Amino acid sequence: MPVDLGRLLAGPVVGAARELLGALLIRDDGRSARIGRIVEVEAYGGPEDLASHARSGRTRRNTTMFARSGLAYVYGVYGMHTCLNVVCGPEGRASAVLVRAVEPLAGVAAMREARIARALETRRSDRATPARAADRVSNLPVARLASGPGNVGAAFSIEREDDGRDLLDPAGPLRLEVGPSAGPRSATASGPRIGIGFAGPAWASRPWRFWIAGSPALSVRPAR
DNA sequence: CTACCGATCCCCT
DNA sequence: GGGGATCGGTAGA
Numbered sequence: 001m002p003v004d005l006g007r008l009l010a011g012p013v014v015g016a017a018r019e020l021l022g023a024l025l026i027r028d029d030g031r032s033a034r035i036g037r038i039v040e041v042e043a044y045g046g047p048e049d050l051a052s053h054a055r056s057g058r059t060r061r062n063t064t065m066f067a068r069s070g071l072a073y074v075y076g077v078y079g080m081h082t083c084l085n086v087v088c089g090p091e092g093r094a095s096a097v098l099v100r101a102v103e104p105l106a107g108v109a110a111m112r113e114a115r116i117a118r119a120l121e122t123r124r125s126d127r128a129t130p131a132r133a134a135d136r137v138s139n140l141p142v143a144r145l146a147s148g149p150g151n152v153g154a155a156f157s158i159e160r161e162d163d164g165r166d167l168l169d170p171a172g173p174l175r176l177e178v179g180p181s182a183g184p185r186s187a188t189a190s191g192p193r194i195g196i197g198f199a200g201p202a203w204a205s206r207p208w209r210f211w212i213a214g215s216p217a218l219s220v221r222p223a224r
Numbered sequence: 225c226t227a228c229c230g231a232t233c234c235c236c237t
Numbered sequence: 238g239g240g241g242a243t244c245g246g247t248a249g250a
Binding site (some may be wrong): 056059060061075076077078079080122123124125126127128160 | 229230231232233234235236237
């Protein structure tokens with residue numbers, strides 16, 4: 001029986017987040033494709049979730065969150081990063097899943113080029129020159145190319161213009177596909193979401209971050 | 225190793 | 238006018 005990704009995304013966001021682990025993220029420019037396996041995500045609820053962009057209701061930025069599931073909600077942070085979310089739940093629920101880390105499978109060179117390009121157009125601090133940042137990226141291990149939400153955005157050339165795109169369109173330039181289902185499913189783990197201390201302890205402690213245990217592409221390296 | 229800090233800009237209050 | 242669903246460099250323990 002084929003897995004219906006659209007149906008899974010239309011369900012409650014926490015379940016949808018778990019289901020997105022292992023799915024493929026694809027940037028297809030028509031001639032070549034960048035493909036990676038989603039290995040880390042975070043669930044964001046609707047207006048009641050004080051960590052969610054929907055916490056203050058509908059605004060210009062978060063309009064797409066209130067649309068139907070399966071769309072891309074893209075936002076910019078800190079003046080230099082773009083982050084990709086997948087809208088989940090029933091239309092109007094305003095819940096979404098943030099894609100935090102992707103394990104590169106194909107189009108690795110294109111991912112590296114995209115990250116170098118973004119490094120060259122961005123200044124991170126007065127100590128890190130663009131040239132030095134680009135040099136660092138060219139020596140980065142493959143598994144680190146799309147590790148972290150900002151790096152996913154850079155490696156897959158996520159732009160603000162991608163906001164509202166249908167990720168379930170099989171012919172779309174940015175899309176999701178069901179991952180290879182052969183073999184036993186890898187163990188998954190969960191923990192608190194990252195970078196949302198402002199939401200207060202009750203929401204910040206909620207274990208709504210999910211990841212595939214042992215993946216080398218995780219944004220938070222396992223302690224040892 | 226942890227802790228801190230800056231870059232930078234759009235959006236919200 | 239203020240701050241952020243980040244990232245990577247540096248300082249210090």
